[in-house]
Amino acid sequence: MALDFDLLKELTETSGVPGYEDRLRDVVRREFDGVVDEVRSDAMGNLVGTVEGASDYAVVVAAHMDEIGFMVKHVTDEGFLQLDALGGWDPRILKAQRVTVLTEAGDLPGVIGSVPPHTLTEEQKEKEPKVEDVYVDVGLPSDAVEERVDVGDLVTTAQTTVEMGDHLTGKALDNRVSVFAMLEAARRLDDPDVTVHFVATVQEEVGLRGAEAIGVDLDPALALALDTTVANDVPSFDAAEYVTELGDGAAIKLKDSSVITNRKVHRRLRDVAEAEEIDYQLEILPAGGTDTGGLQRSHGAKPVGAISVPTRYLHTPTESVHRDDVAAVVDLLTAFLDSETGEHDYTL
Template identity: 70%
Template sequence: MTMDFDFDLLVELTEACGVPGYEDDVRAIVQREFADAVDEVRTDAMGNVIGTIHGDSEYSVAIAAHMDEIGFMVRHVTDDGFVQLDPLGGFDARVLRAQRVTIHTDDGDLTGVIGSVPPHTLTEEQQSKKDEVKNVYVDIGRDGDAVSELVSVGDLATLEQTTVEMGDCVTGKALDDRVCLFSMLEAAKRIEDPAVTIHFAATVQEEVGLRGATALGVDIDPDLAIALDVTVANDVPIIGSEADAVTKLGEGTAIKLKDSSVITSPKVHKRLKTVAEDEQINYQLEVLPAGGTDTAGFQNTHGAKPVGAISIPTRYLHTVTETANCDDIAATIDLLSAFLATETGTHDYML
């Protein structure tokens, strides 16, 4: 299919490595892309990047998407040279079997594999043992002495995967949340002479507790905040129930009503709906039973704020095969751009 956006930039963002607290490679891309799109770029002590377009009024809007991906930190190297990991972010350990990983050391990257032994060689007790990250061992193909010289406690590790087109979709690692970070960057490039000041925030450490956004809620102190994140698209046969799908691929961007961290401001999500309908942008409503986003980080950290959220429906979250529909990505960029272009600072979002 024909991409209505910069696919090469999306690939660069998703294939970059940046676990919570160590988003350096992603931050460099964001800074580069902001350079010609905004009036001012700054980075704070946590590593959040804020690109500001100054508007005609003091009213300010914060747009946030997080840079970090789930990953690991090395916690131990065995005498035999196997590497044990501590998770950075929420992992379903079942998806780690037989995965390839990259261990990021001071002297360069190393390829490793999380092995999976043949099931017929396991005892019944071993077969019934619950998968846990603490029981994962990474094999980097070297003996113990070599590994101890190459790998140190505190080194980082990420799952290895490329991003590719797949039919009407894109699939790869770290679409959570790089596909939304990408959408924010694309929207920033479209904004000219806004009526309000817009702070585009690429946040850190969302996967370990919305930490970057919470700090920015104080530092930026916006009048309105909109966060972008992926959301569950469980529209697959194993789920069965349409109610449990949350969203569906190909049916448009998602306007969040709630998740377990936030109930979005009714007047904000109603205006998002109005803009989508006026601009004929396909959308669906999101009621997410579990999970949180940067939206919550802005809602009440420096006094009560009106907040909203736009989500990109994504299958297979927190795996290396995260999958989003290209039309939904384009719709997200369109909705965010149209919302900001029509934000005057005079809309009443108070209850």
């Protein structure tokens, strides 16, 4: 598959934190144009692109479009910004990061500063880092900051997405790479036997909220989530701790902390991958939830499965995926949907 790197770059570099996914929604809506039969959004901001099938049997494919970020909670008298986290951050990686502050008057560049280590006391060096101790410097006098920045403005890390060997690296690959895969599968899907709702969900990073709402609104017979997953195939981890490995193919989820997937669904995903000679690996994620969990219990019990993109350095500005794994996710999702007739028995 020839990967549309420009689209992936646009998706990842566009800002969209939980509850404020507007810019991403505009991009996805544009990409749905001419590909799906109907596009609609809801009061939370979930965006649904529907491909009508030969039957009313409905399948939901969901990929969340929000990224972890921050909200400004206070502007100091000196003009520095204090932050409230939106999603799970490791505060150890925040120092010396460039950020973008999204204000009503336009975007402001900023930095999360880190003072020289030789000016710190031993007590300061040993202090455990916390998000609430982070300050953003936008390089303006305090009166100018007060005019430009309001409490409630959003902040994201500022990072470009680049090709790095066989890998692609940047911010927000969690989960824009899955949105990308969903859009590619929607383009490939032709005259399906079942109706497919492709959904770009919101607020996954703060509790799977968009998926829970959309599952009630659409009430699908079957749901698949697309997300990233841990690839700890790096020094200092044992093989049993890898979860997945870059370059080994699409990850078929067996469980995470929010869901145990339907065994008939993940078995069929494996059968399809083997029949189509698509590289895959099995995913058992010990911690972290996905939209799969939100969809499984919406509007009653649902058969659910998930396909994941193995990703190194999750929840950092340097998330990295292997281009072959991205292609495998697109191939597997497309083949699964092409072969869904609505007659498979997923009851247990």
